[in-house]
Amino acid sequence: MRGWTYRITPLLLGLLLLAPGPARADENEPPMNHVSFQVEASRDVENDLVTAVLATTAEDSNPATLADRINATMSWALETARAAKGIDVKSGGYNTNPVHDKTRIVHWRGSQRLILESADVEAISKLIGELQSRIQVQSVRFSISPKLRRTVQDELIAEALAAFKARAQIVRTNLDSAGYELVQISINTGGGVPVPVRGYAHAMAAEVAQPAFESGTSELSVNVNGTIELR
Numbered sequence: 001m002r003g004w005t006y007r008i009t010p011l012l013l014g015l016l017l018l019a020p021g022p023a024r025a026d027e028n029e030p031p032m033n034h035v036s037f038q039v040e041a042s043r044d045v046e047n048d049l050v051t052a053v054l055a056t057t058a059e060d061s062n063p064a065t066l067a068d069r070i071n072a073t074m075s076w077a078l079e080t081a082r083a084a085k086g087i088d089v090k091s092g093g094y095n096t097n098p099v100h101d102k103t104r105i106v107h108w109r110g111s112q113r114l115i116l117e118s119a120d121v122e123a124i125s126k127l128i129g130e131l132q133s134r135i136q137v138q139s140v141r142f143s144i145s146p147k148l149r150r151t152v153q154d155e156l157i158a159e160a161l162a163a164f165k166a167r168a169q170i171v172r173t174n175l176d177s178a179g180y181e182l183v184q185i186s187i188n189t190g191g192g193v194p195v196p197v198r199g200y201a202h203a204m205a206a207e208v209a210q211p212a213f214e215s216g217t218s219e220l221s222v223n224v225n226g227t228i229e230l231r
Helices: 010-018 063-082 121-131 146-174
Strands: 034-046 049-060 088-101 104-118 136-143 180-191 217-230
Touching: 034 146, 049 063, 049 088, 049 121, 063 088, 063 104, 063 121, 104 121, 146 180, 146 217
Parallel strands: none
Antiparallel strands: 034 217, 049 104, 049 136, 088 104, 180 217
């Protein structure tokens, strides 16, 4: 019986060299000298911006008459609001919908919104009291203005990074390490969700007293997550 003869061609040799070897058990494990942790800095900030949404709503059997009524009321509201000092004013969505009785349209209902925004709580409260004689309040909410938010977040970032460095030194000292290097870091900001005013009467009246608002506070926070490598 003849014996087998094996020939390793250059192509086969190349494939053998490229074939992956057995994976090491610790290949994907993080280095033993890496330490990850998180710190947070937060602060209660007084809400300095109030946003109010008001709306005029009407019904009529004639859609053209309905549009005229809504337009007249909104023109009055816009003129009244623009006369107030320190308040940003803009009109919102306008919609008209049919009201059915089974398959027949019996009349039309329409509405349009008015949006007010100001850092002057007293001024916007007074204006809402005037406008409520003809239009309704849909919502009032307090929030932190973009400018104040950026200022406070920048300060919190500095505080959080200082806390991260302090925590890294504590880790280095207690693990008897000569020093450390930063491997990765991420900074996340959060908080400051608008606060709605609850329990506020929306009904219209011939004479409406000026509403009383309390702006309150919102919490802003900064989280710093990172990994250091001990030397």
